[in-house]
Amino acid sequence: MPPDLPPSSIPLLTTAAAFREWREIARREQKTVGYVPTMGALHEGHLSLVRRSLAENDLTVLSIFVNPAQFAPHEDLATYPRTLEHDIVALAPVSFSSFNHTNGTVHPGPIIRQPSAIFLPNAKEIYPSGITQDVSAQKGTFVEVKGYSHQMEGKSRPTFFRGVATVVTKLFNVIQPTRAYFGQKDIQQALLLKRLAQDLLMSYPLPENVCIVPTARDETDGLALSSRNAYLSLDGRKVASTLYQALSAARLAWEEGATKAECLAKAYEVVETRMKEAQENQLDVDMSLDFIEFNDADTFEVVPDNTTMKDLDVVLLSGALFVGKTRLIDNLVLGDDTKIIG
Structure with a gap:
């Protein structure tokens, strides 16, 4: 282990070569590998993905890499x-246990699974040709999912999904996971990566094994858990659930048969009310809405204003809100969410 890495009970692998050696052993032992890609600063949302992977796979690995390209x-x-020491401490106690069933026989003692490895590459390892945040100056191989990257989040962040698709393709090539796990909070990203696995004919993972796990939320106000929540001031945290409340109001109207336009009006009303309340309570925080929109779950195209729940089986309702300088995102899946989440 390199001397600058903190102590860890979980093996830390910093190069693709080292990880491939680990992966080859798992392959020889015919063990399934679950994979949770992260940028670190782990929270309960990440840990929920880890628990799901532990329950469904023999081995579970995480990567921690803050990707410059996105x-x-x-x-x-x-x-x-960047909180590697905290991340290792948070991961160490996470486990899954079940009783060992073989050919219908229950053997004494449970199976206990814990995270098996953490992949910690540096930027040079992932981008051998170098990397800059300026897309026009980038050199090397990049991956783009055409026609699915400019809507929703992509409208506000036009190069974001190019960076995501590129780094995840590279990580899938190294990890070769049986299953990979992504959170619903980043719904467009998760669905785009499922499509990427399909379009590139990936075997590791197969498209159906790109799993989308429900958003982990704060139990008090429903705020979607995110590493960026750490940026919020005390006053900012008091209003951070505004986006979730706005989306929830739109969902309720949708389920009552309202049109998309009517649902959006309900959402905007919530945001405006919360902004006024923040001013009246003299909170030292600015809020500004980036977007709230209804999009087709397959194409990501914007749903027409007169659409109702009778017209579509499943719809993505998503939004982004600036609380101070922190950009928070969230989404709800309307209709038959089992077609996406699970």
Whole structure:
């Protein structure tokens, strides 16, 4: 282990070569491998993905890599939280246990699974040709999912999904997971990566094994858990659930048969009310809505204003809200969410 890495009970692998050696042993032992890609600053949302993987696979690995290619030049790459020691401590006690069943026989003692390895590459390992946040100056091989990257989040962050698709393709090539796990909070990203696995004819993982896990939320106000929540001030945290409340109001109207336009009006009303309340309570925080929109779950195209729940089986309702300088995102799947989540 390199001397600059903190102590860890979980093996830390820093190069593709080292990880491939680990993966070859798992292959020889015919063990399934679950994979949770992260940028670190782990929270309960990440840990819920780890628990799901532990329950469904013999071995579970995580990667921690803050990917420069998905940050635009004006975004927060330099200040993105890097908390490796905390992450290792958070992961160490996470486990799954079940009784061992073989050919219908229950053997004494449970199977106990814990995270098996953490892949910790540096930027040179992932981008051998080098990497810059300026897309026009980038050299080397990049991956783009055409026609699915400019809507929703992509409208506000036009180079984001190019960076995500590229790094995840590279990580899938190294990890070769049986299953990979992504959170619903980043619904467009998760669905785009499922399509990527399909379009590139990937075997590791197969498209159906790109698993989308429900969003982990704060139990008090429903705020979607995110590493960027750490940026929020005390006053900012008091209003951070505004987006979730707005989406929830739109969902209720949708389920009552309202049109998309009527649902959006309900959502905007919530945001405006919360903004006024923040001013009246003299909270030291600014809020500004980036977007709230209804999109087709397959094409990501914007749903027409007169659409109702009778017209579509499943719809993505998503949004982004600035609380101070922190951009929070969230989404709800309307209709038959089993077609996406699970």
